[in-house]
Amino acid sequence: xxxxxxxxxxxxxxxxxxxxxxxxxxxxxxxxxxxxxxxxxxxxxxxxxxxxxxxxxxxxxxxxxxxxxxxxxxxxxxxxxxxxxxxxxxxxxxxxxxxxxxxxxxxxxxxxxxxx
Amino acid sequence: xxxxxxxxxxxxxxxxxxxxxxxxxxxxxxxxxxxxxxxxxxxxxxxxxxxxxxxxxxxxxxxxxxxxxxxxxxxxxxxxxxxxxxxxxxxxxxxxxxxxxxxxxxxxxxx
Numbered sequence: 001x002x003x004x005x006x007x008x009x010x011x012x013x014x015x016x017x018x019x020x021x022x023x024x025x026x027x028x029x030x031x032x033x034x035x036x037x038x039x040x041x042x043x044x045x046x047x048x049x050x051x052x053x054x055x056x057x058x059x060x061x062x063x064x065x066x067x068x069x070x071x072x073x074x075x076x077x078x079x080x081x082x083x084x085x086x087x088x089x090x091x092x093x094x095x096x097x098x099x100x101x102x103x104x105x106x107x108x109x110x111x112x113x114x115x116x
Numbered sequence: 117x118x119x120x121x122x123x124x125x126x127x128x129x130x131x132x133x134x135x136x137x138x139x140x141x142x143x144x145x146x147x148x149x150x151x152x153x154x155x156x157x158x159x160x161x162x163x164x165x166x167x168x169x170x171x172x173x174x175x176x177x178x179x180x181x182x183x184x185x186x187x188x189x190x191x192x193x194x195x196x197x198x199x200x201x202x203x204x205x206x207x208x209x210x211x212x213x214x215x216x217x218x219x220x221x222x223x224x225x226x227x
Contacts, residue, residue: 102210
């Protein structure tokens with residue numbers, strides 16, 4: 001069974017630009033969660049999508065948004081990029097939403113975003 | 117910011133030594149998780165703990181869910197070079213529907 005895939009793996013943007021990252025979950029998984037990983041702040045939860053609906057959201061500004069498609073693939077968008085948005089963005093898929101009980105999350109390799 | 121305190125931040129040990137790391141929180145979690153992250157990869161789940169007091173092993177790894185539900189520890193016995201990486205604890209609350217991660221423990225194993 002193929003794992004979680006994320007594209008692109010590396011991205012360089014400049015301040016003010018916007019970026020879209022993509023995540024394809026494991027086949028059959030309907031939940032996709034996004035995390036931002038930085039050396040200073042560790043792994044921070046961004047949001048979770050389940051069945052094309054945002055189920056949960058972390059404490060990030062509205063510049064960070066996402067969506068999920070009917071095939072469970074998810075995209076994350078960051079508008080008006082800032083230097084502090086440089087990070088590794090990880091997505092994780094699971095069979096079901098984490099609201100009912102813990103579902104094992106499988107992480108992708110991440111997209112390394114550098115904002116210049 | 118983070119609600120979990122993970123320690124130590126880093127460890128340098130000799131191959132064959134045992135390792136212990138822990139995570140504490142001011143809040144209760146329903147599930148405690150331990151992950152390992154290798155360079156260029158996402159975290160991989162090592163052990164999941166679902167019940168207060170639970171002690172679970174996975175090969176040379178042993179983890180426990182604290183009785184108060186506010187802490188957990190991970191032990192690695194007889195470390196080997198491939199144990200090198202960053203170990204994260206995470207707590208999951210079903211009413212919050214998300215996992216909160218510790219800052220990680222970076223493990224270096226000298227052959």
